[in-house]
Amino acid sequence: MKQFESDQELIRSYLLSDVEDDQRRQVEERIFTDPEYADYVLMIEAELYEDFVFDVLAGDERRKVSQRLLLTPDRRERVRGTEMLRDYAVQRAARTRSVMDRIVSFLQGNYLVAGVSLATIALVAGLAGWWVLTRNSLQQEVSLLNSSGPDGGVNQFPDASDYAVDIASLRMRSDSEVSLAKEQRVLIPRDLRIVQLRLGAVADEYSYYEVTLSRESDVSLFTLDHLKPRTTADGKLIIVRVPARVFIPGYYQLTLRGIKDDRFENLGVYAFRVVNEN
Amino acid sequence: MLFAWLGSTREEAGATYEHVRQNLINLFVRNNCLDAEDLADQTIDRVIKKLPGLTESYTGDPALYFYGVAKNMLLEWRRQNSAHSEASMDELGSSPGAEPDSTESDLRFKCLEKCLQKLPRKNRNLILQYYSEEKRAKIDFRREMARNMGIDVINLRVRMHRIRGILHKCIKKCLAESDSVQ
Numbered sequence: 001m002k003q004f005e006s007d008q009e010l011i012r013s014y015l016l017s018d019v020e021d022d023q024r025r026q027v028e029e030r031i032f033t034d035p036e037y038a039d040y041v042l043m044i045e046a047e048l049y050e051d052f053v054f055d056v057l058a059g060d061e062r063r064k065v066s067q068r069l070l071l072t073p074d075r076r077e078r079v080r081g082t083e084m085l086r087d088y089a090v091q092r093a094a095r096t097r098s099v100m101d102r103i104v105s106f107l108q109g110n111y112l113v114a115g116v117s118l119a120t121i122a123l124v125a126g127l128a129g130w131w132v133l134t135r136n137s138l139q140q141e142v143s144l145l146n147s148s149g150p151d152g153g154v155n156q157f158p159d160a161s162d163y164a165v166d167i168a169s170l171r172m173r174s175d176s177e178v179s180l181a182k183e184q185r186v187l188i189p190r191d192l193r194i195v196q197l198r199l200g201a202v203a204d205e206y207s208y209y210e211v212t213l214s215r216e217s218d219v220s221l222f223t224l225d226h227l228k229p230r231t232t233a234d235g236k237l238i239i240v241r242v243p244a245r246v247f248i249p250g251y252y253q254l255t256l257r258g259i260k261d262d263r264f265e266n267l268g269v270y271a272f273r274v275v276n277e278n
Numbered sequence: 279m280l281f282a283w284l285g286s287t288r289e290e291a292g293a294t295y296e297h298v299r300q301n302l303i304n305l306f307v308r309n310n311c312l313d314a315e316d317l318a319d320q321t322i323d324r325v326i327k328k329l330p331g332l333t334e335s336y337t338g339d340p341a342l343y344f345y346g347v348a349k350n351m352l353l354e355w356r357r358q359n360s361a362h363s364e365a366s367m368d369e370l371g372s373s374p375g376a377e378p379d380s381t382e383s384d385l386r387f388k389c390l391e392k393c394l395q396k397l398p399r400k401n402r403n404l405i406l407q408y409y410s411e412e413k414r415a416k417i418d419f420r421r422e423m424a425r426n427m428g429i430d431v432i433n434l435r436v437r438m439h440r441i442r443g444i445l446h447k448c449i450k451k452c453l454a455e456s457d458s459v460q
Contacts, residue, residue, distance in 0.1 A: 001436050015308065028305065032341040035297050042304070043439040054416055071310040081449060084390050089409035 004040040011044045016064045046078070053082045138246065139222045145194065145241040146224055162196035162241060163189065166234070167254065167270045183251075184272040192244035197254065199238040199270055204229060206258030206265075209238055213246075214253045221246060225259075247274045279329050280322075284340055298322075298344050305345075309352055317355060321348045389452035393445050405441045408434075 004011075007027075013019045014027045031038045051057050052065045070076055165186050188195060199211070210225040229236040238256070254270040284298075285291030302321050306314035324347050325332075336343055394402050411419040424434040 002430075002432055005432060028345060029342060031304075032298070032301050032345045033339050038297070038301055038304075039439075042443075043435065046439060046442055047435070054412065056417070068310075072307055072312055072314070074307050074314065078446070080386070081390075081446060084386055085405070085445070086409050086412075088387075088390060088394075089406040090412060092406055093410035 001036065001040045001043070004037060007040075008044060011041050012048065015041075015045055015048055015069065016061065017068045018064065046082075049075075049079050049082050053079060053086055138243070141243060142222045142224060142241070145243070146227070162194045163192045163244065164196045164198055165272075166198045166200060167272055186247075186272045186274050187276075188244060188247045188274055195242050195244045195247060197240040197242060197270075198232075198234075199240070199254065199256065200235060203258075203267075204236055206260045208259055209267075210257040210259060210264070211238065211240055212255045212257075213240070213242065214255065216251050217253050249274050249276050279333070280326055283329060283333050294341065298341050301341070302344060302348050305348055306352065306355075311352070311355055311359075317351055318348075321351050324351070385453065385456055386449070389449045389456070390445075392452060393448035396448060397441065397444065401441050401444075405438060405445070408438050 010019070010023065011027060014024060019027070027041070031041055048065060048069065052062065052069075055062075057065060070079060165188075167184060167186075208225070209227040209229070210223065211227060212223040213221045215221055224240060227238055227240070229238050240254070251273050252271070254272075256267040256270065258265045258267050281288065281291035281295070283291075284294040299318055299322065302318035303314045306317045311317055321344060325344055332343070394406070397405070407423065408420065409416075420434060421431055424431045427434065429437075
């Protein structure tokens with residue numbers, strides 16, 4: 001309809017009965033012969049009602065609309081429809097703004113404490129989720145690392161390239177008062193892939209063993225079950241393969257349990273402290 | 279015979295007939311005739327009566343012939359209704375019309391809501407946004423709206439015109455259905 005833009009003022013004047021007879025005839029003939037032009041005139045007419053409803057017409061134009069344009073029920077009907085649509089849209093926009101204002105005031109005003117609490121809860125929930133995901137993924141990785149072997153067995157043929165750490169001192173459950181001075185210190189060199197924890201002093205009286213590695217005694221990292229001791233030159237050992245990146249400096253515990261006839265027995269805790277290279 | 283004169287195919291003739299009839303109604307409405315539809319149909323009847331000789335002698339656009347007859351109808355109507363017309367204008371004064379009663383307003387409002395819901399969400403949001411700013415602010419707001427949509431203001435106006443047309447038809451139908459139920 002762009003092509004009719006130059007006629008906009010003429011059409012507006014025609015609709016307000018403000019044109020000479022020949023201009024009137026010119027507009028009307030075009031309306032009858034050009035459907036697109038007729039549609040454009042309808043659009044200008046609707047916009048005139050709109051301008052009337054929104055009260056943006058100059059005084060003289062407004063008077064002409066009132067006196068010349070709104071004399072038939074059909075046209076008044078159009079104006080009512082436009083008024084109703086305007087009221088509906090303005091009210092809806094006001095409601096939306098009011099909701100937005102409330103949200104802003106909730107965040108900025110009296111509800112600051114509640115907002116901070118909500119944010120804290122969200123942060124804690126996020127961290128908990130992240131920890132669960134990380135733990136599950138480490139559990140799977142460690143299970144895979146310890147399940148390889150030509151006979152499908154467990155803990156049979158650890159890779160020779162693993163960095164081996166012998167953890168010999170088994171602290172019995174009753175021995176909780178062992179001083180930190182006696183605690184084994186373990187240095188894990190950088191750029192390692194796998195650390196092999198070799199647990200000594202294992203009795204051969206259980207069907208299989210289960211170990212749980214914890215950090216700082218209360219953060220459980222993973223649990224491995226169905227482990228069997230391996231006979232080495234140093235005697236019977238339980239060997240656990242762990243990704244080296246797990247060992248950040250800190251205090252670690254490997255809890256050992258023996259299973260026989262479906263009964264669990266807590267055998268004790270291997271404790272060690274991972275220290276930095278320097 | 280009328281359809282054969284208005285177009286070479288039935289579809290073309292039908293479209294021309296609708297276009298002519300609607301323009302006749304609009305012409306009478308714009309000239310403040312209260313019974314515009316009736317006058318439009320009377321105009322068509324007059325043309326149909328003249329058709330047997332007309333199809334051979336008349337060479338121009340048939341739509342313009344309807345327009346010519348309508349202008350005569352209008353003059354006749356003005357002569358017959360001048361007293362009545364003056365009275366109507368006085369009665370109406372400068373007011374756009376008497377306020378509808380609350381039941382009628384409620385019904386209109388329900389129809390508006392119902393018809394807005396029938397619009398595709400995009401069009402509904404567009405028209406409500408278009409009408410949401412009052413007075414002068416709306417002109418700048420619409421310019422901004424068009425810029426945000428990446429279109430000219432004229433294209434935005436045309437889009438609104440289409441949506442408004444659909445809404446107007448829907449509301450008219452809804453009100454007519456409500457009338458027939460009551």
